[in-house]
Amino acid sequence: MAARALLLPLGAAGALLLPLAFGNPYALSVVILALLYAYLALSWNLIGGITGQLSLGHAAYFGIGAYTSTVLFADLGLTPWLGMLAGAVLAGIAAVVIGLPCFRLRGAYYALATLAAAVILKVVVENSNELLGGPRGLDVRLLHDAPLYFQHTSKLFYYYVVLLLVGGALAANRWCLRSRFGYYLTAIRNDQEAAAALGVDARRYKLLAAVLSAAMTAIGGTFYAQYALFISPEKVFGVHLSVQIAVICIIGGRGTLWGPLLGALLLLMVVMRFEPRGVIALLGRALSGSRRLSGKAAKVRREAA
């Protein structure tokens, strides 16, 4: 018990001090990307993991976040910190628009419908040359060291921002798993009709989870835009991104608290080296070990309960 109580502050301290271990920005940039993926997987986990709705269209929300803050900054000079919130709101609205029709669909149908929605958004952005830059994408104007405008030349700045995001997402997931909201979502995942028979308004809770998940994903989109300083439809709305987010969460153990984090770290260590065979090996191991990973996570979940 005491050891467990120590674990969290120790982990947090370790994360805060981690950059000191890296002598060069390259290693840090890998870590930042890994954490961004972890954040996205944690956001996806709310709807895809806990609620069990296999979304393959989360790039739609990511793209909305990236484009909203970037356009607001470029055209109105609004700081991306606020643009980020605007993007989150827009993504939440999009989640309702996409979710209302799609939630009638189960399993694979739902997955394909969300995928289609993301592709449509991508094509629309590609065809809107004036405001959104079309297929060229948009550059974020370089301000160098302007933390108030979500920009800095030092990677440390982005590291701590994304660390904060991951912390927030972990907290959101934990709250979710331990509240009535989360219990209801878990019940919906297990058997939606049985849940409805017990008074659980499945559609309402699924929508809430989708909105929360979408808004969080959009915040990740803004972070990415500010970090890469360049966005394009293919990068932020692409099918590959959607699938990656889902796969990372599933590999780590969906519906669990630490699974998405684990998945991101594992996958990125291999993927960053771009070895397809490595990915296959990892996938294979994740499959055979999936029970073990999620078993462990389920234990954490029970202890939390």
Add this chain to the structure above:
Amino acid sequence: MTSILQALFDGLASGAIYGIIALGLSLQFGVMKIINFAHGSFLMVAMYLTFWATSLLGLHLLAAIPLVVAVLYLVGWGTQRWLIEPVYRKEATREPISVLIFTTGLWIFLDNLFLVLAGPDYRTPAGDWANGVFVLGDLIFTYPQVAGLVVSVLVTLLLVLFMRYTRLGRAIRATGQDREAASVLGIDSAAVYRTSFAIGLAILGVAGALLLAIFPVDPFIGDLFGVRAFIIVVLGGIGSIGGALAGGLMVGLIESLGAQFLPITYSEALIFAIFLAVLYFRPQGLFGVERA
């Protein structure tokens, strides 16, 4: 007016090939309820096999079909038996998510394997057959278009007859409708799955040859047609054989006719939008049967 007629025919011709690409997926999807993300990559494999059969063995594109079909049948049987089955069995009671991840891995793996085996170049079979045309007034039909249309309809018809009138076909249908009930009737679902997956890939062998006549192959060709095949399957109704062809024809027509009135950069969005509309108003697909 000529353009519209030409576009109409072109839409049907490419749609027939899309349909036959989706056919195998519809079968697998309908019987096993799995999302096989590697479908596009298997199409790529079929195209390369066809290409090698023509370039190394000197076969005509159409003559290569039986050979490629046979090879892919074996590949499909083996893939199901030794790769997918162990993964699938673990999650038989739930949404088979692991299969989705596994086939995603297979997709990345196959693409990169063929990048190593075949190099990144675009390849297309030698010979002028693929460029040959029938001219009918102002309208022009290429040999591959006509062949694609005829063969696709034929294959679809054969599969419908197979499913309806053979013992094996009926077993496949029964398993797709209710696995438990089928097993009560003494049907070995594992064997049915192997056969369905193998037939699904064998049909891709036909599709690969037809597609290669109009589209060059490279290791990443599967990405283009894979997602589209999923859309067609859902449009036509999961598990519906005739529906896959009809869905393919529909996508072909939307693409071909739509581009005559809108910039072609929108055609993808148009297809997806219609897909969503169908999903919303007729989730069982245009030609699917309502599931209880």
Add this chain to the structure above:
Amino acid sequence: MSLLEFRDVTRQFGGLRAIDQVSFEVRENETVGLIGPNGAGKTTLFSMASGFLAPSAGEIWFSGARIDGRPAPEICRRGLVRTFQIVRPFGEMSVLDNVMIGSFLHHRDRAEARADALAVLRRFGMAERAGQPARTLTLAGRKRLEVAKVIATRPRLLMLDEVMAGLTRVEMDEIIALIRSLRDDGVTILLVEHNMHAVMALSDRVVVIHHGRKICDAEPEVAANDPAVVEAYLGGDEE
């Protein structure tokens, strides 16, 4: 006073009339048995009353409000709940978590819901299994859990769909005792059951459905001797 009332309820599936102009009522504090041969339409009636199916015609009233066609969660919140014939536990969740889903209807707070659910489990003699995943329970355990889940929502009227099917004699007696104690607490019960012994033992009144029609509505002893009922059971290929 009537708590639940079916008024000329009809339900068609394609050309088939599964339920044909059925009317009956369940009064407060009453236990009513709903019986009939297999395929008579009992579960269809349950599904319509609990909001999973809308009637093709007719009305269903509960506690002075018309509820046919309303969504299931709303009907549950009004105090009308059902169990499923094929039990539907939340398999990945623990037994306690399963029951908590029910008790969350009245408690927003997790600790309160938990205490409430534990109390229900104790009453059902399942407290020692609270931490076990629901899918690992035996059939009897799952049937019992099915009832415990809905009891946790504190219903006014409980619709039980064959909660005794597949149980041993001993297990069945336990469930019968449980249902009696619920009735004693003032819960109104509508009960679909194949086992005549149980129906006769528990019901104040039985409603008999055959081929989608109501053929009898009387005290258990009267119904058992009704020629139409006897004909329905003997003429059918069941039991």
Add this chain to the structure above:
Amino acid sequence: MKRSRMWRAATAAASAAVLAGALGSAAWAADTVKVGYLIPLSGTAAAAIGQEMSRATHLAVDHINEEGGIKALGGAKLQLVEVDTRGDPQVAITEAERLINVEKVSVLIGAFQSSVTFPASAIAEKYQVPWIVDLSAKAEITERGFKYVFRPTQIPSSGNADSAADFIAWAGKTTGKQPKTGAIVYENTDWGQDLANTMRKRMAEMGIKVVFDESYPPNSPNLRPLVVKLKGAHPDVISMTSYTGDAVQLQKLIAQLRVDAMAIVGSAAGHVDRTFVPTVGVKAADMVFTTNGWAGYDSAITTPFARRFWDQYVGKYQADPTEFGVTAYADVWILKDALERAGSADPKAIRDALAKTDMKDNDITRLVGYDIAFDSKNQNTLKRFVVQQIKDGKYYTVWPSKLTPAGYKMVWPVPDWSDR
């Protein structure tokens, strides 16, 4: 087991990086000069081009090292650290950081695609390591005024379209067969739009009415509807801007659907890819015009230096090099020239030497076909495109006319498909 090994590898890499950082930048060892090379080798339509460029780059490094390396550095050898960008800007950015910070390269070359080169070269500027841009044509790459980014062998995309437009005007005048209507077909990307914008403007100036102006998403599964529409517009001259896969598909469709025009003019890239003619078919590709950044064997392989490159490339890879390979080969030699003058492997010294590059009439300029010197924005403005016509599967330079091989006569307008 495996996981712990992975962790160990990661921590080892991290500590090695810390050590390298501690040693500081003083140690630019002179026995090798590390050159970072970013190029797409997979995962993109441009992978075929990247492969050709990579082969030529490796060949150039081998040749330089065989000849005794960098003499001003005591015979230091060039060491190529090659990275596959997969056409992905994010990969390129991350890899550029790694090349600079972990591999400690002195200079970078790459990365063919503008969309990749543009953001990734900003990393080189940030760390003050010179980047030699190979063939990326996006204007802003040099317009930004970066100090460390040089573009010796490419001019902005508009230059490509300008050459095509100049040629169309010239051909119309010399043959007396002036096109009156034009079509602009281009892929919906940075590069495609740059060229289309220039072409649109130039056609208007020439009095050519644009009757068809449409883009398509790159790597399209089915461009037939586009070509059907194009045919219905009956343009006299068609300007095409495509990478290989789309260029092949478009040309096959044009042949099949018998789209008749006085001329089809490609914009290098896909139309000069070595797989273009074999994949389209000799008949279907016949008499297509295309710009080309390089004038071809007859016009350029005139020196022993050029012949060694040509013969060894062909001997090794059984294929003729094109503009891509030639340019990639030349870029390494331009770097070598700068290294000899810098006498140091220090990035800043290399930058200063590169800026003073001034090549006229030497082996390298004869190979590429233009002189090399940089303006204030490190852009070589002396590069120009030629226009070639494909005849019986071979490329013949037809413009400027002085480069036309003896015995070749340009066909303009090209005959209708039904008359072939």
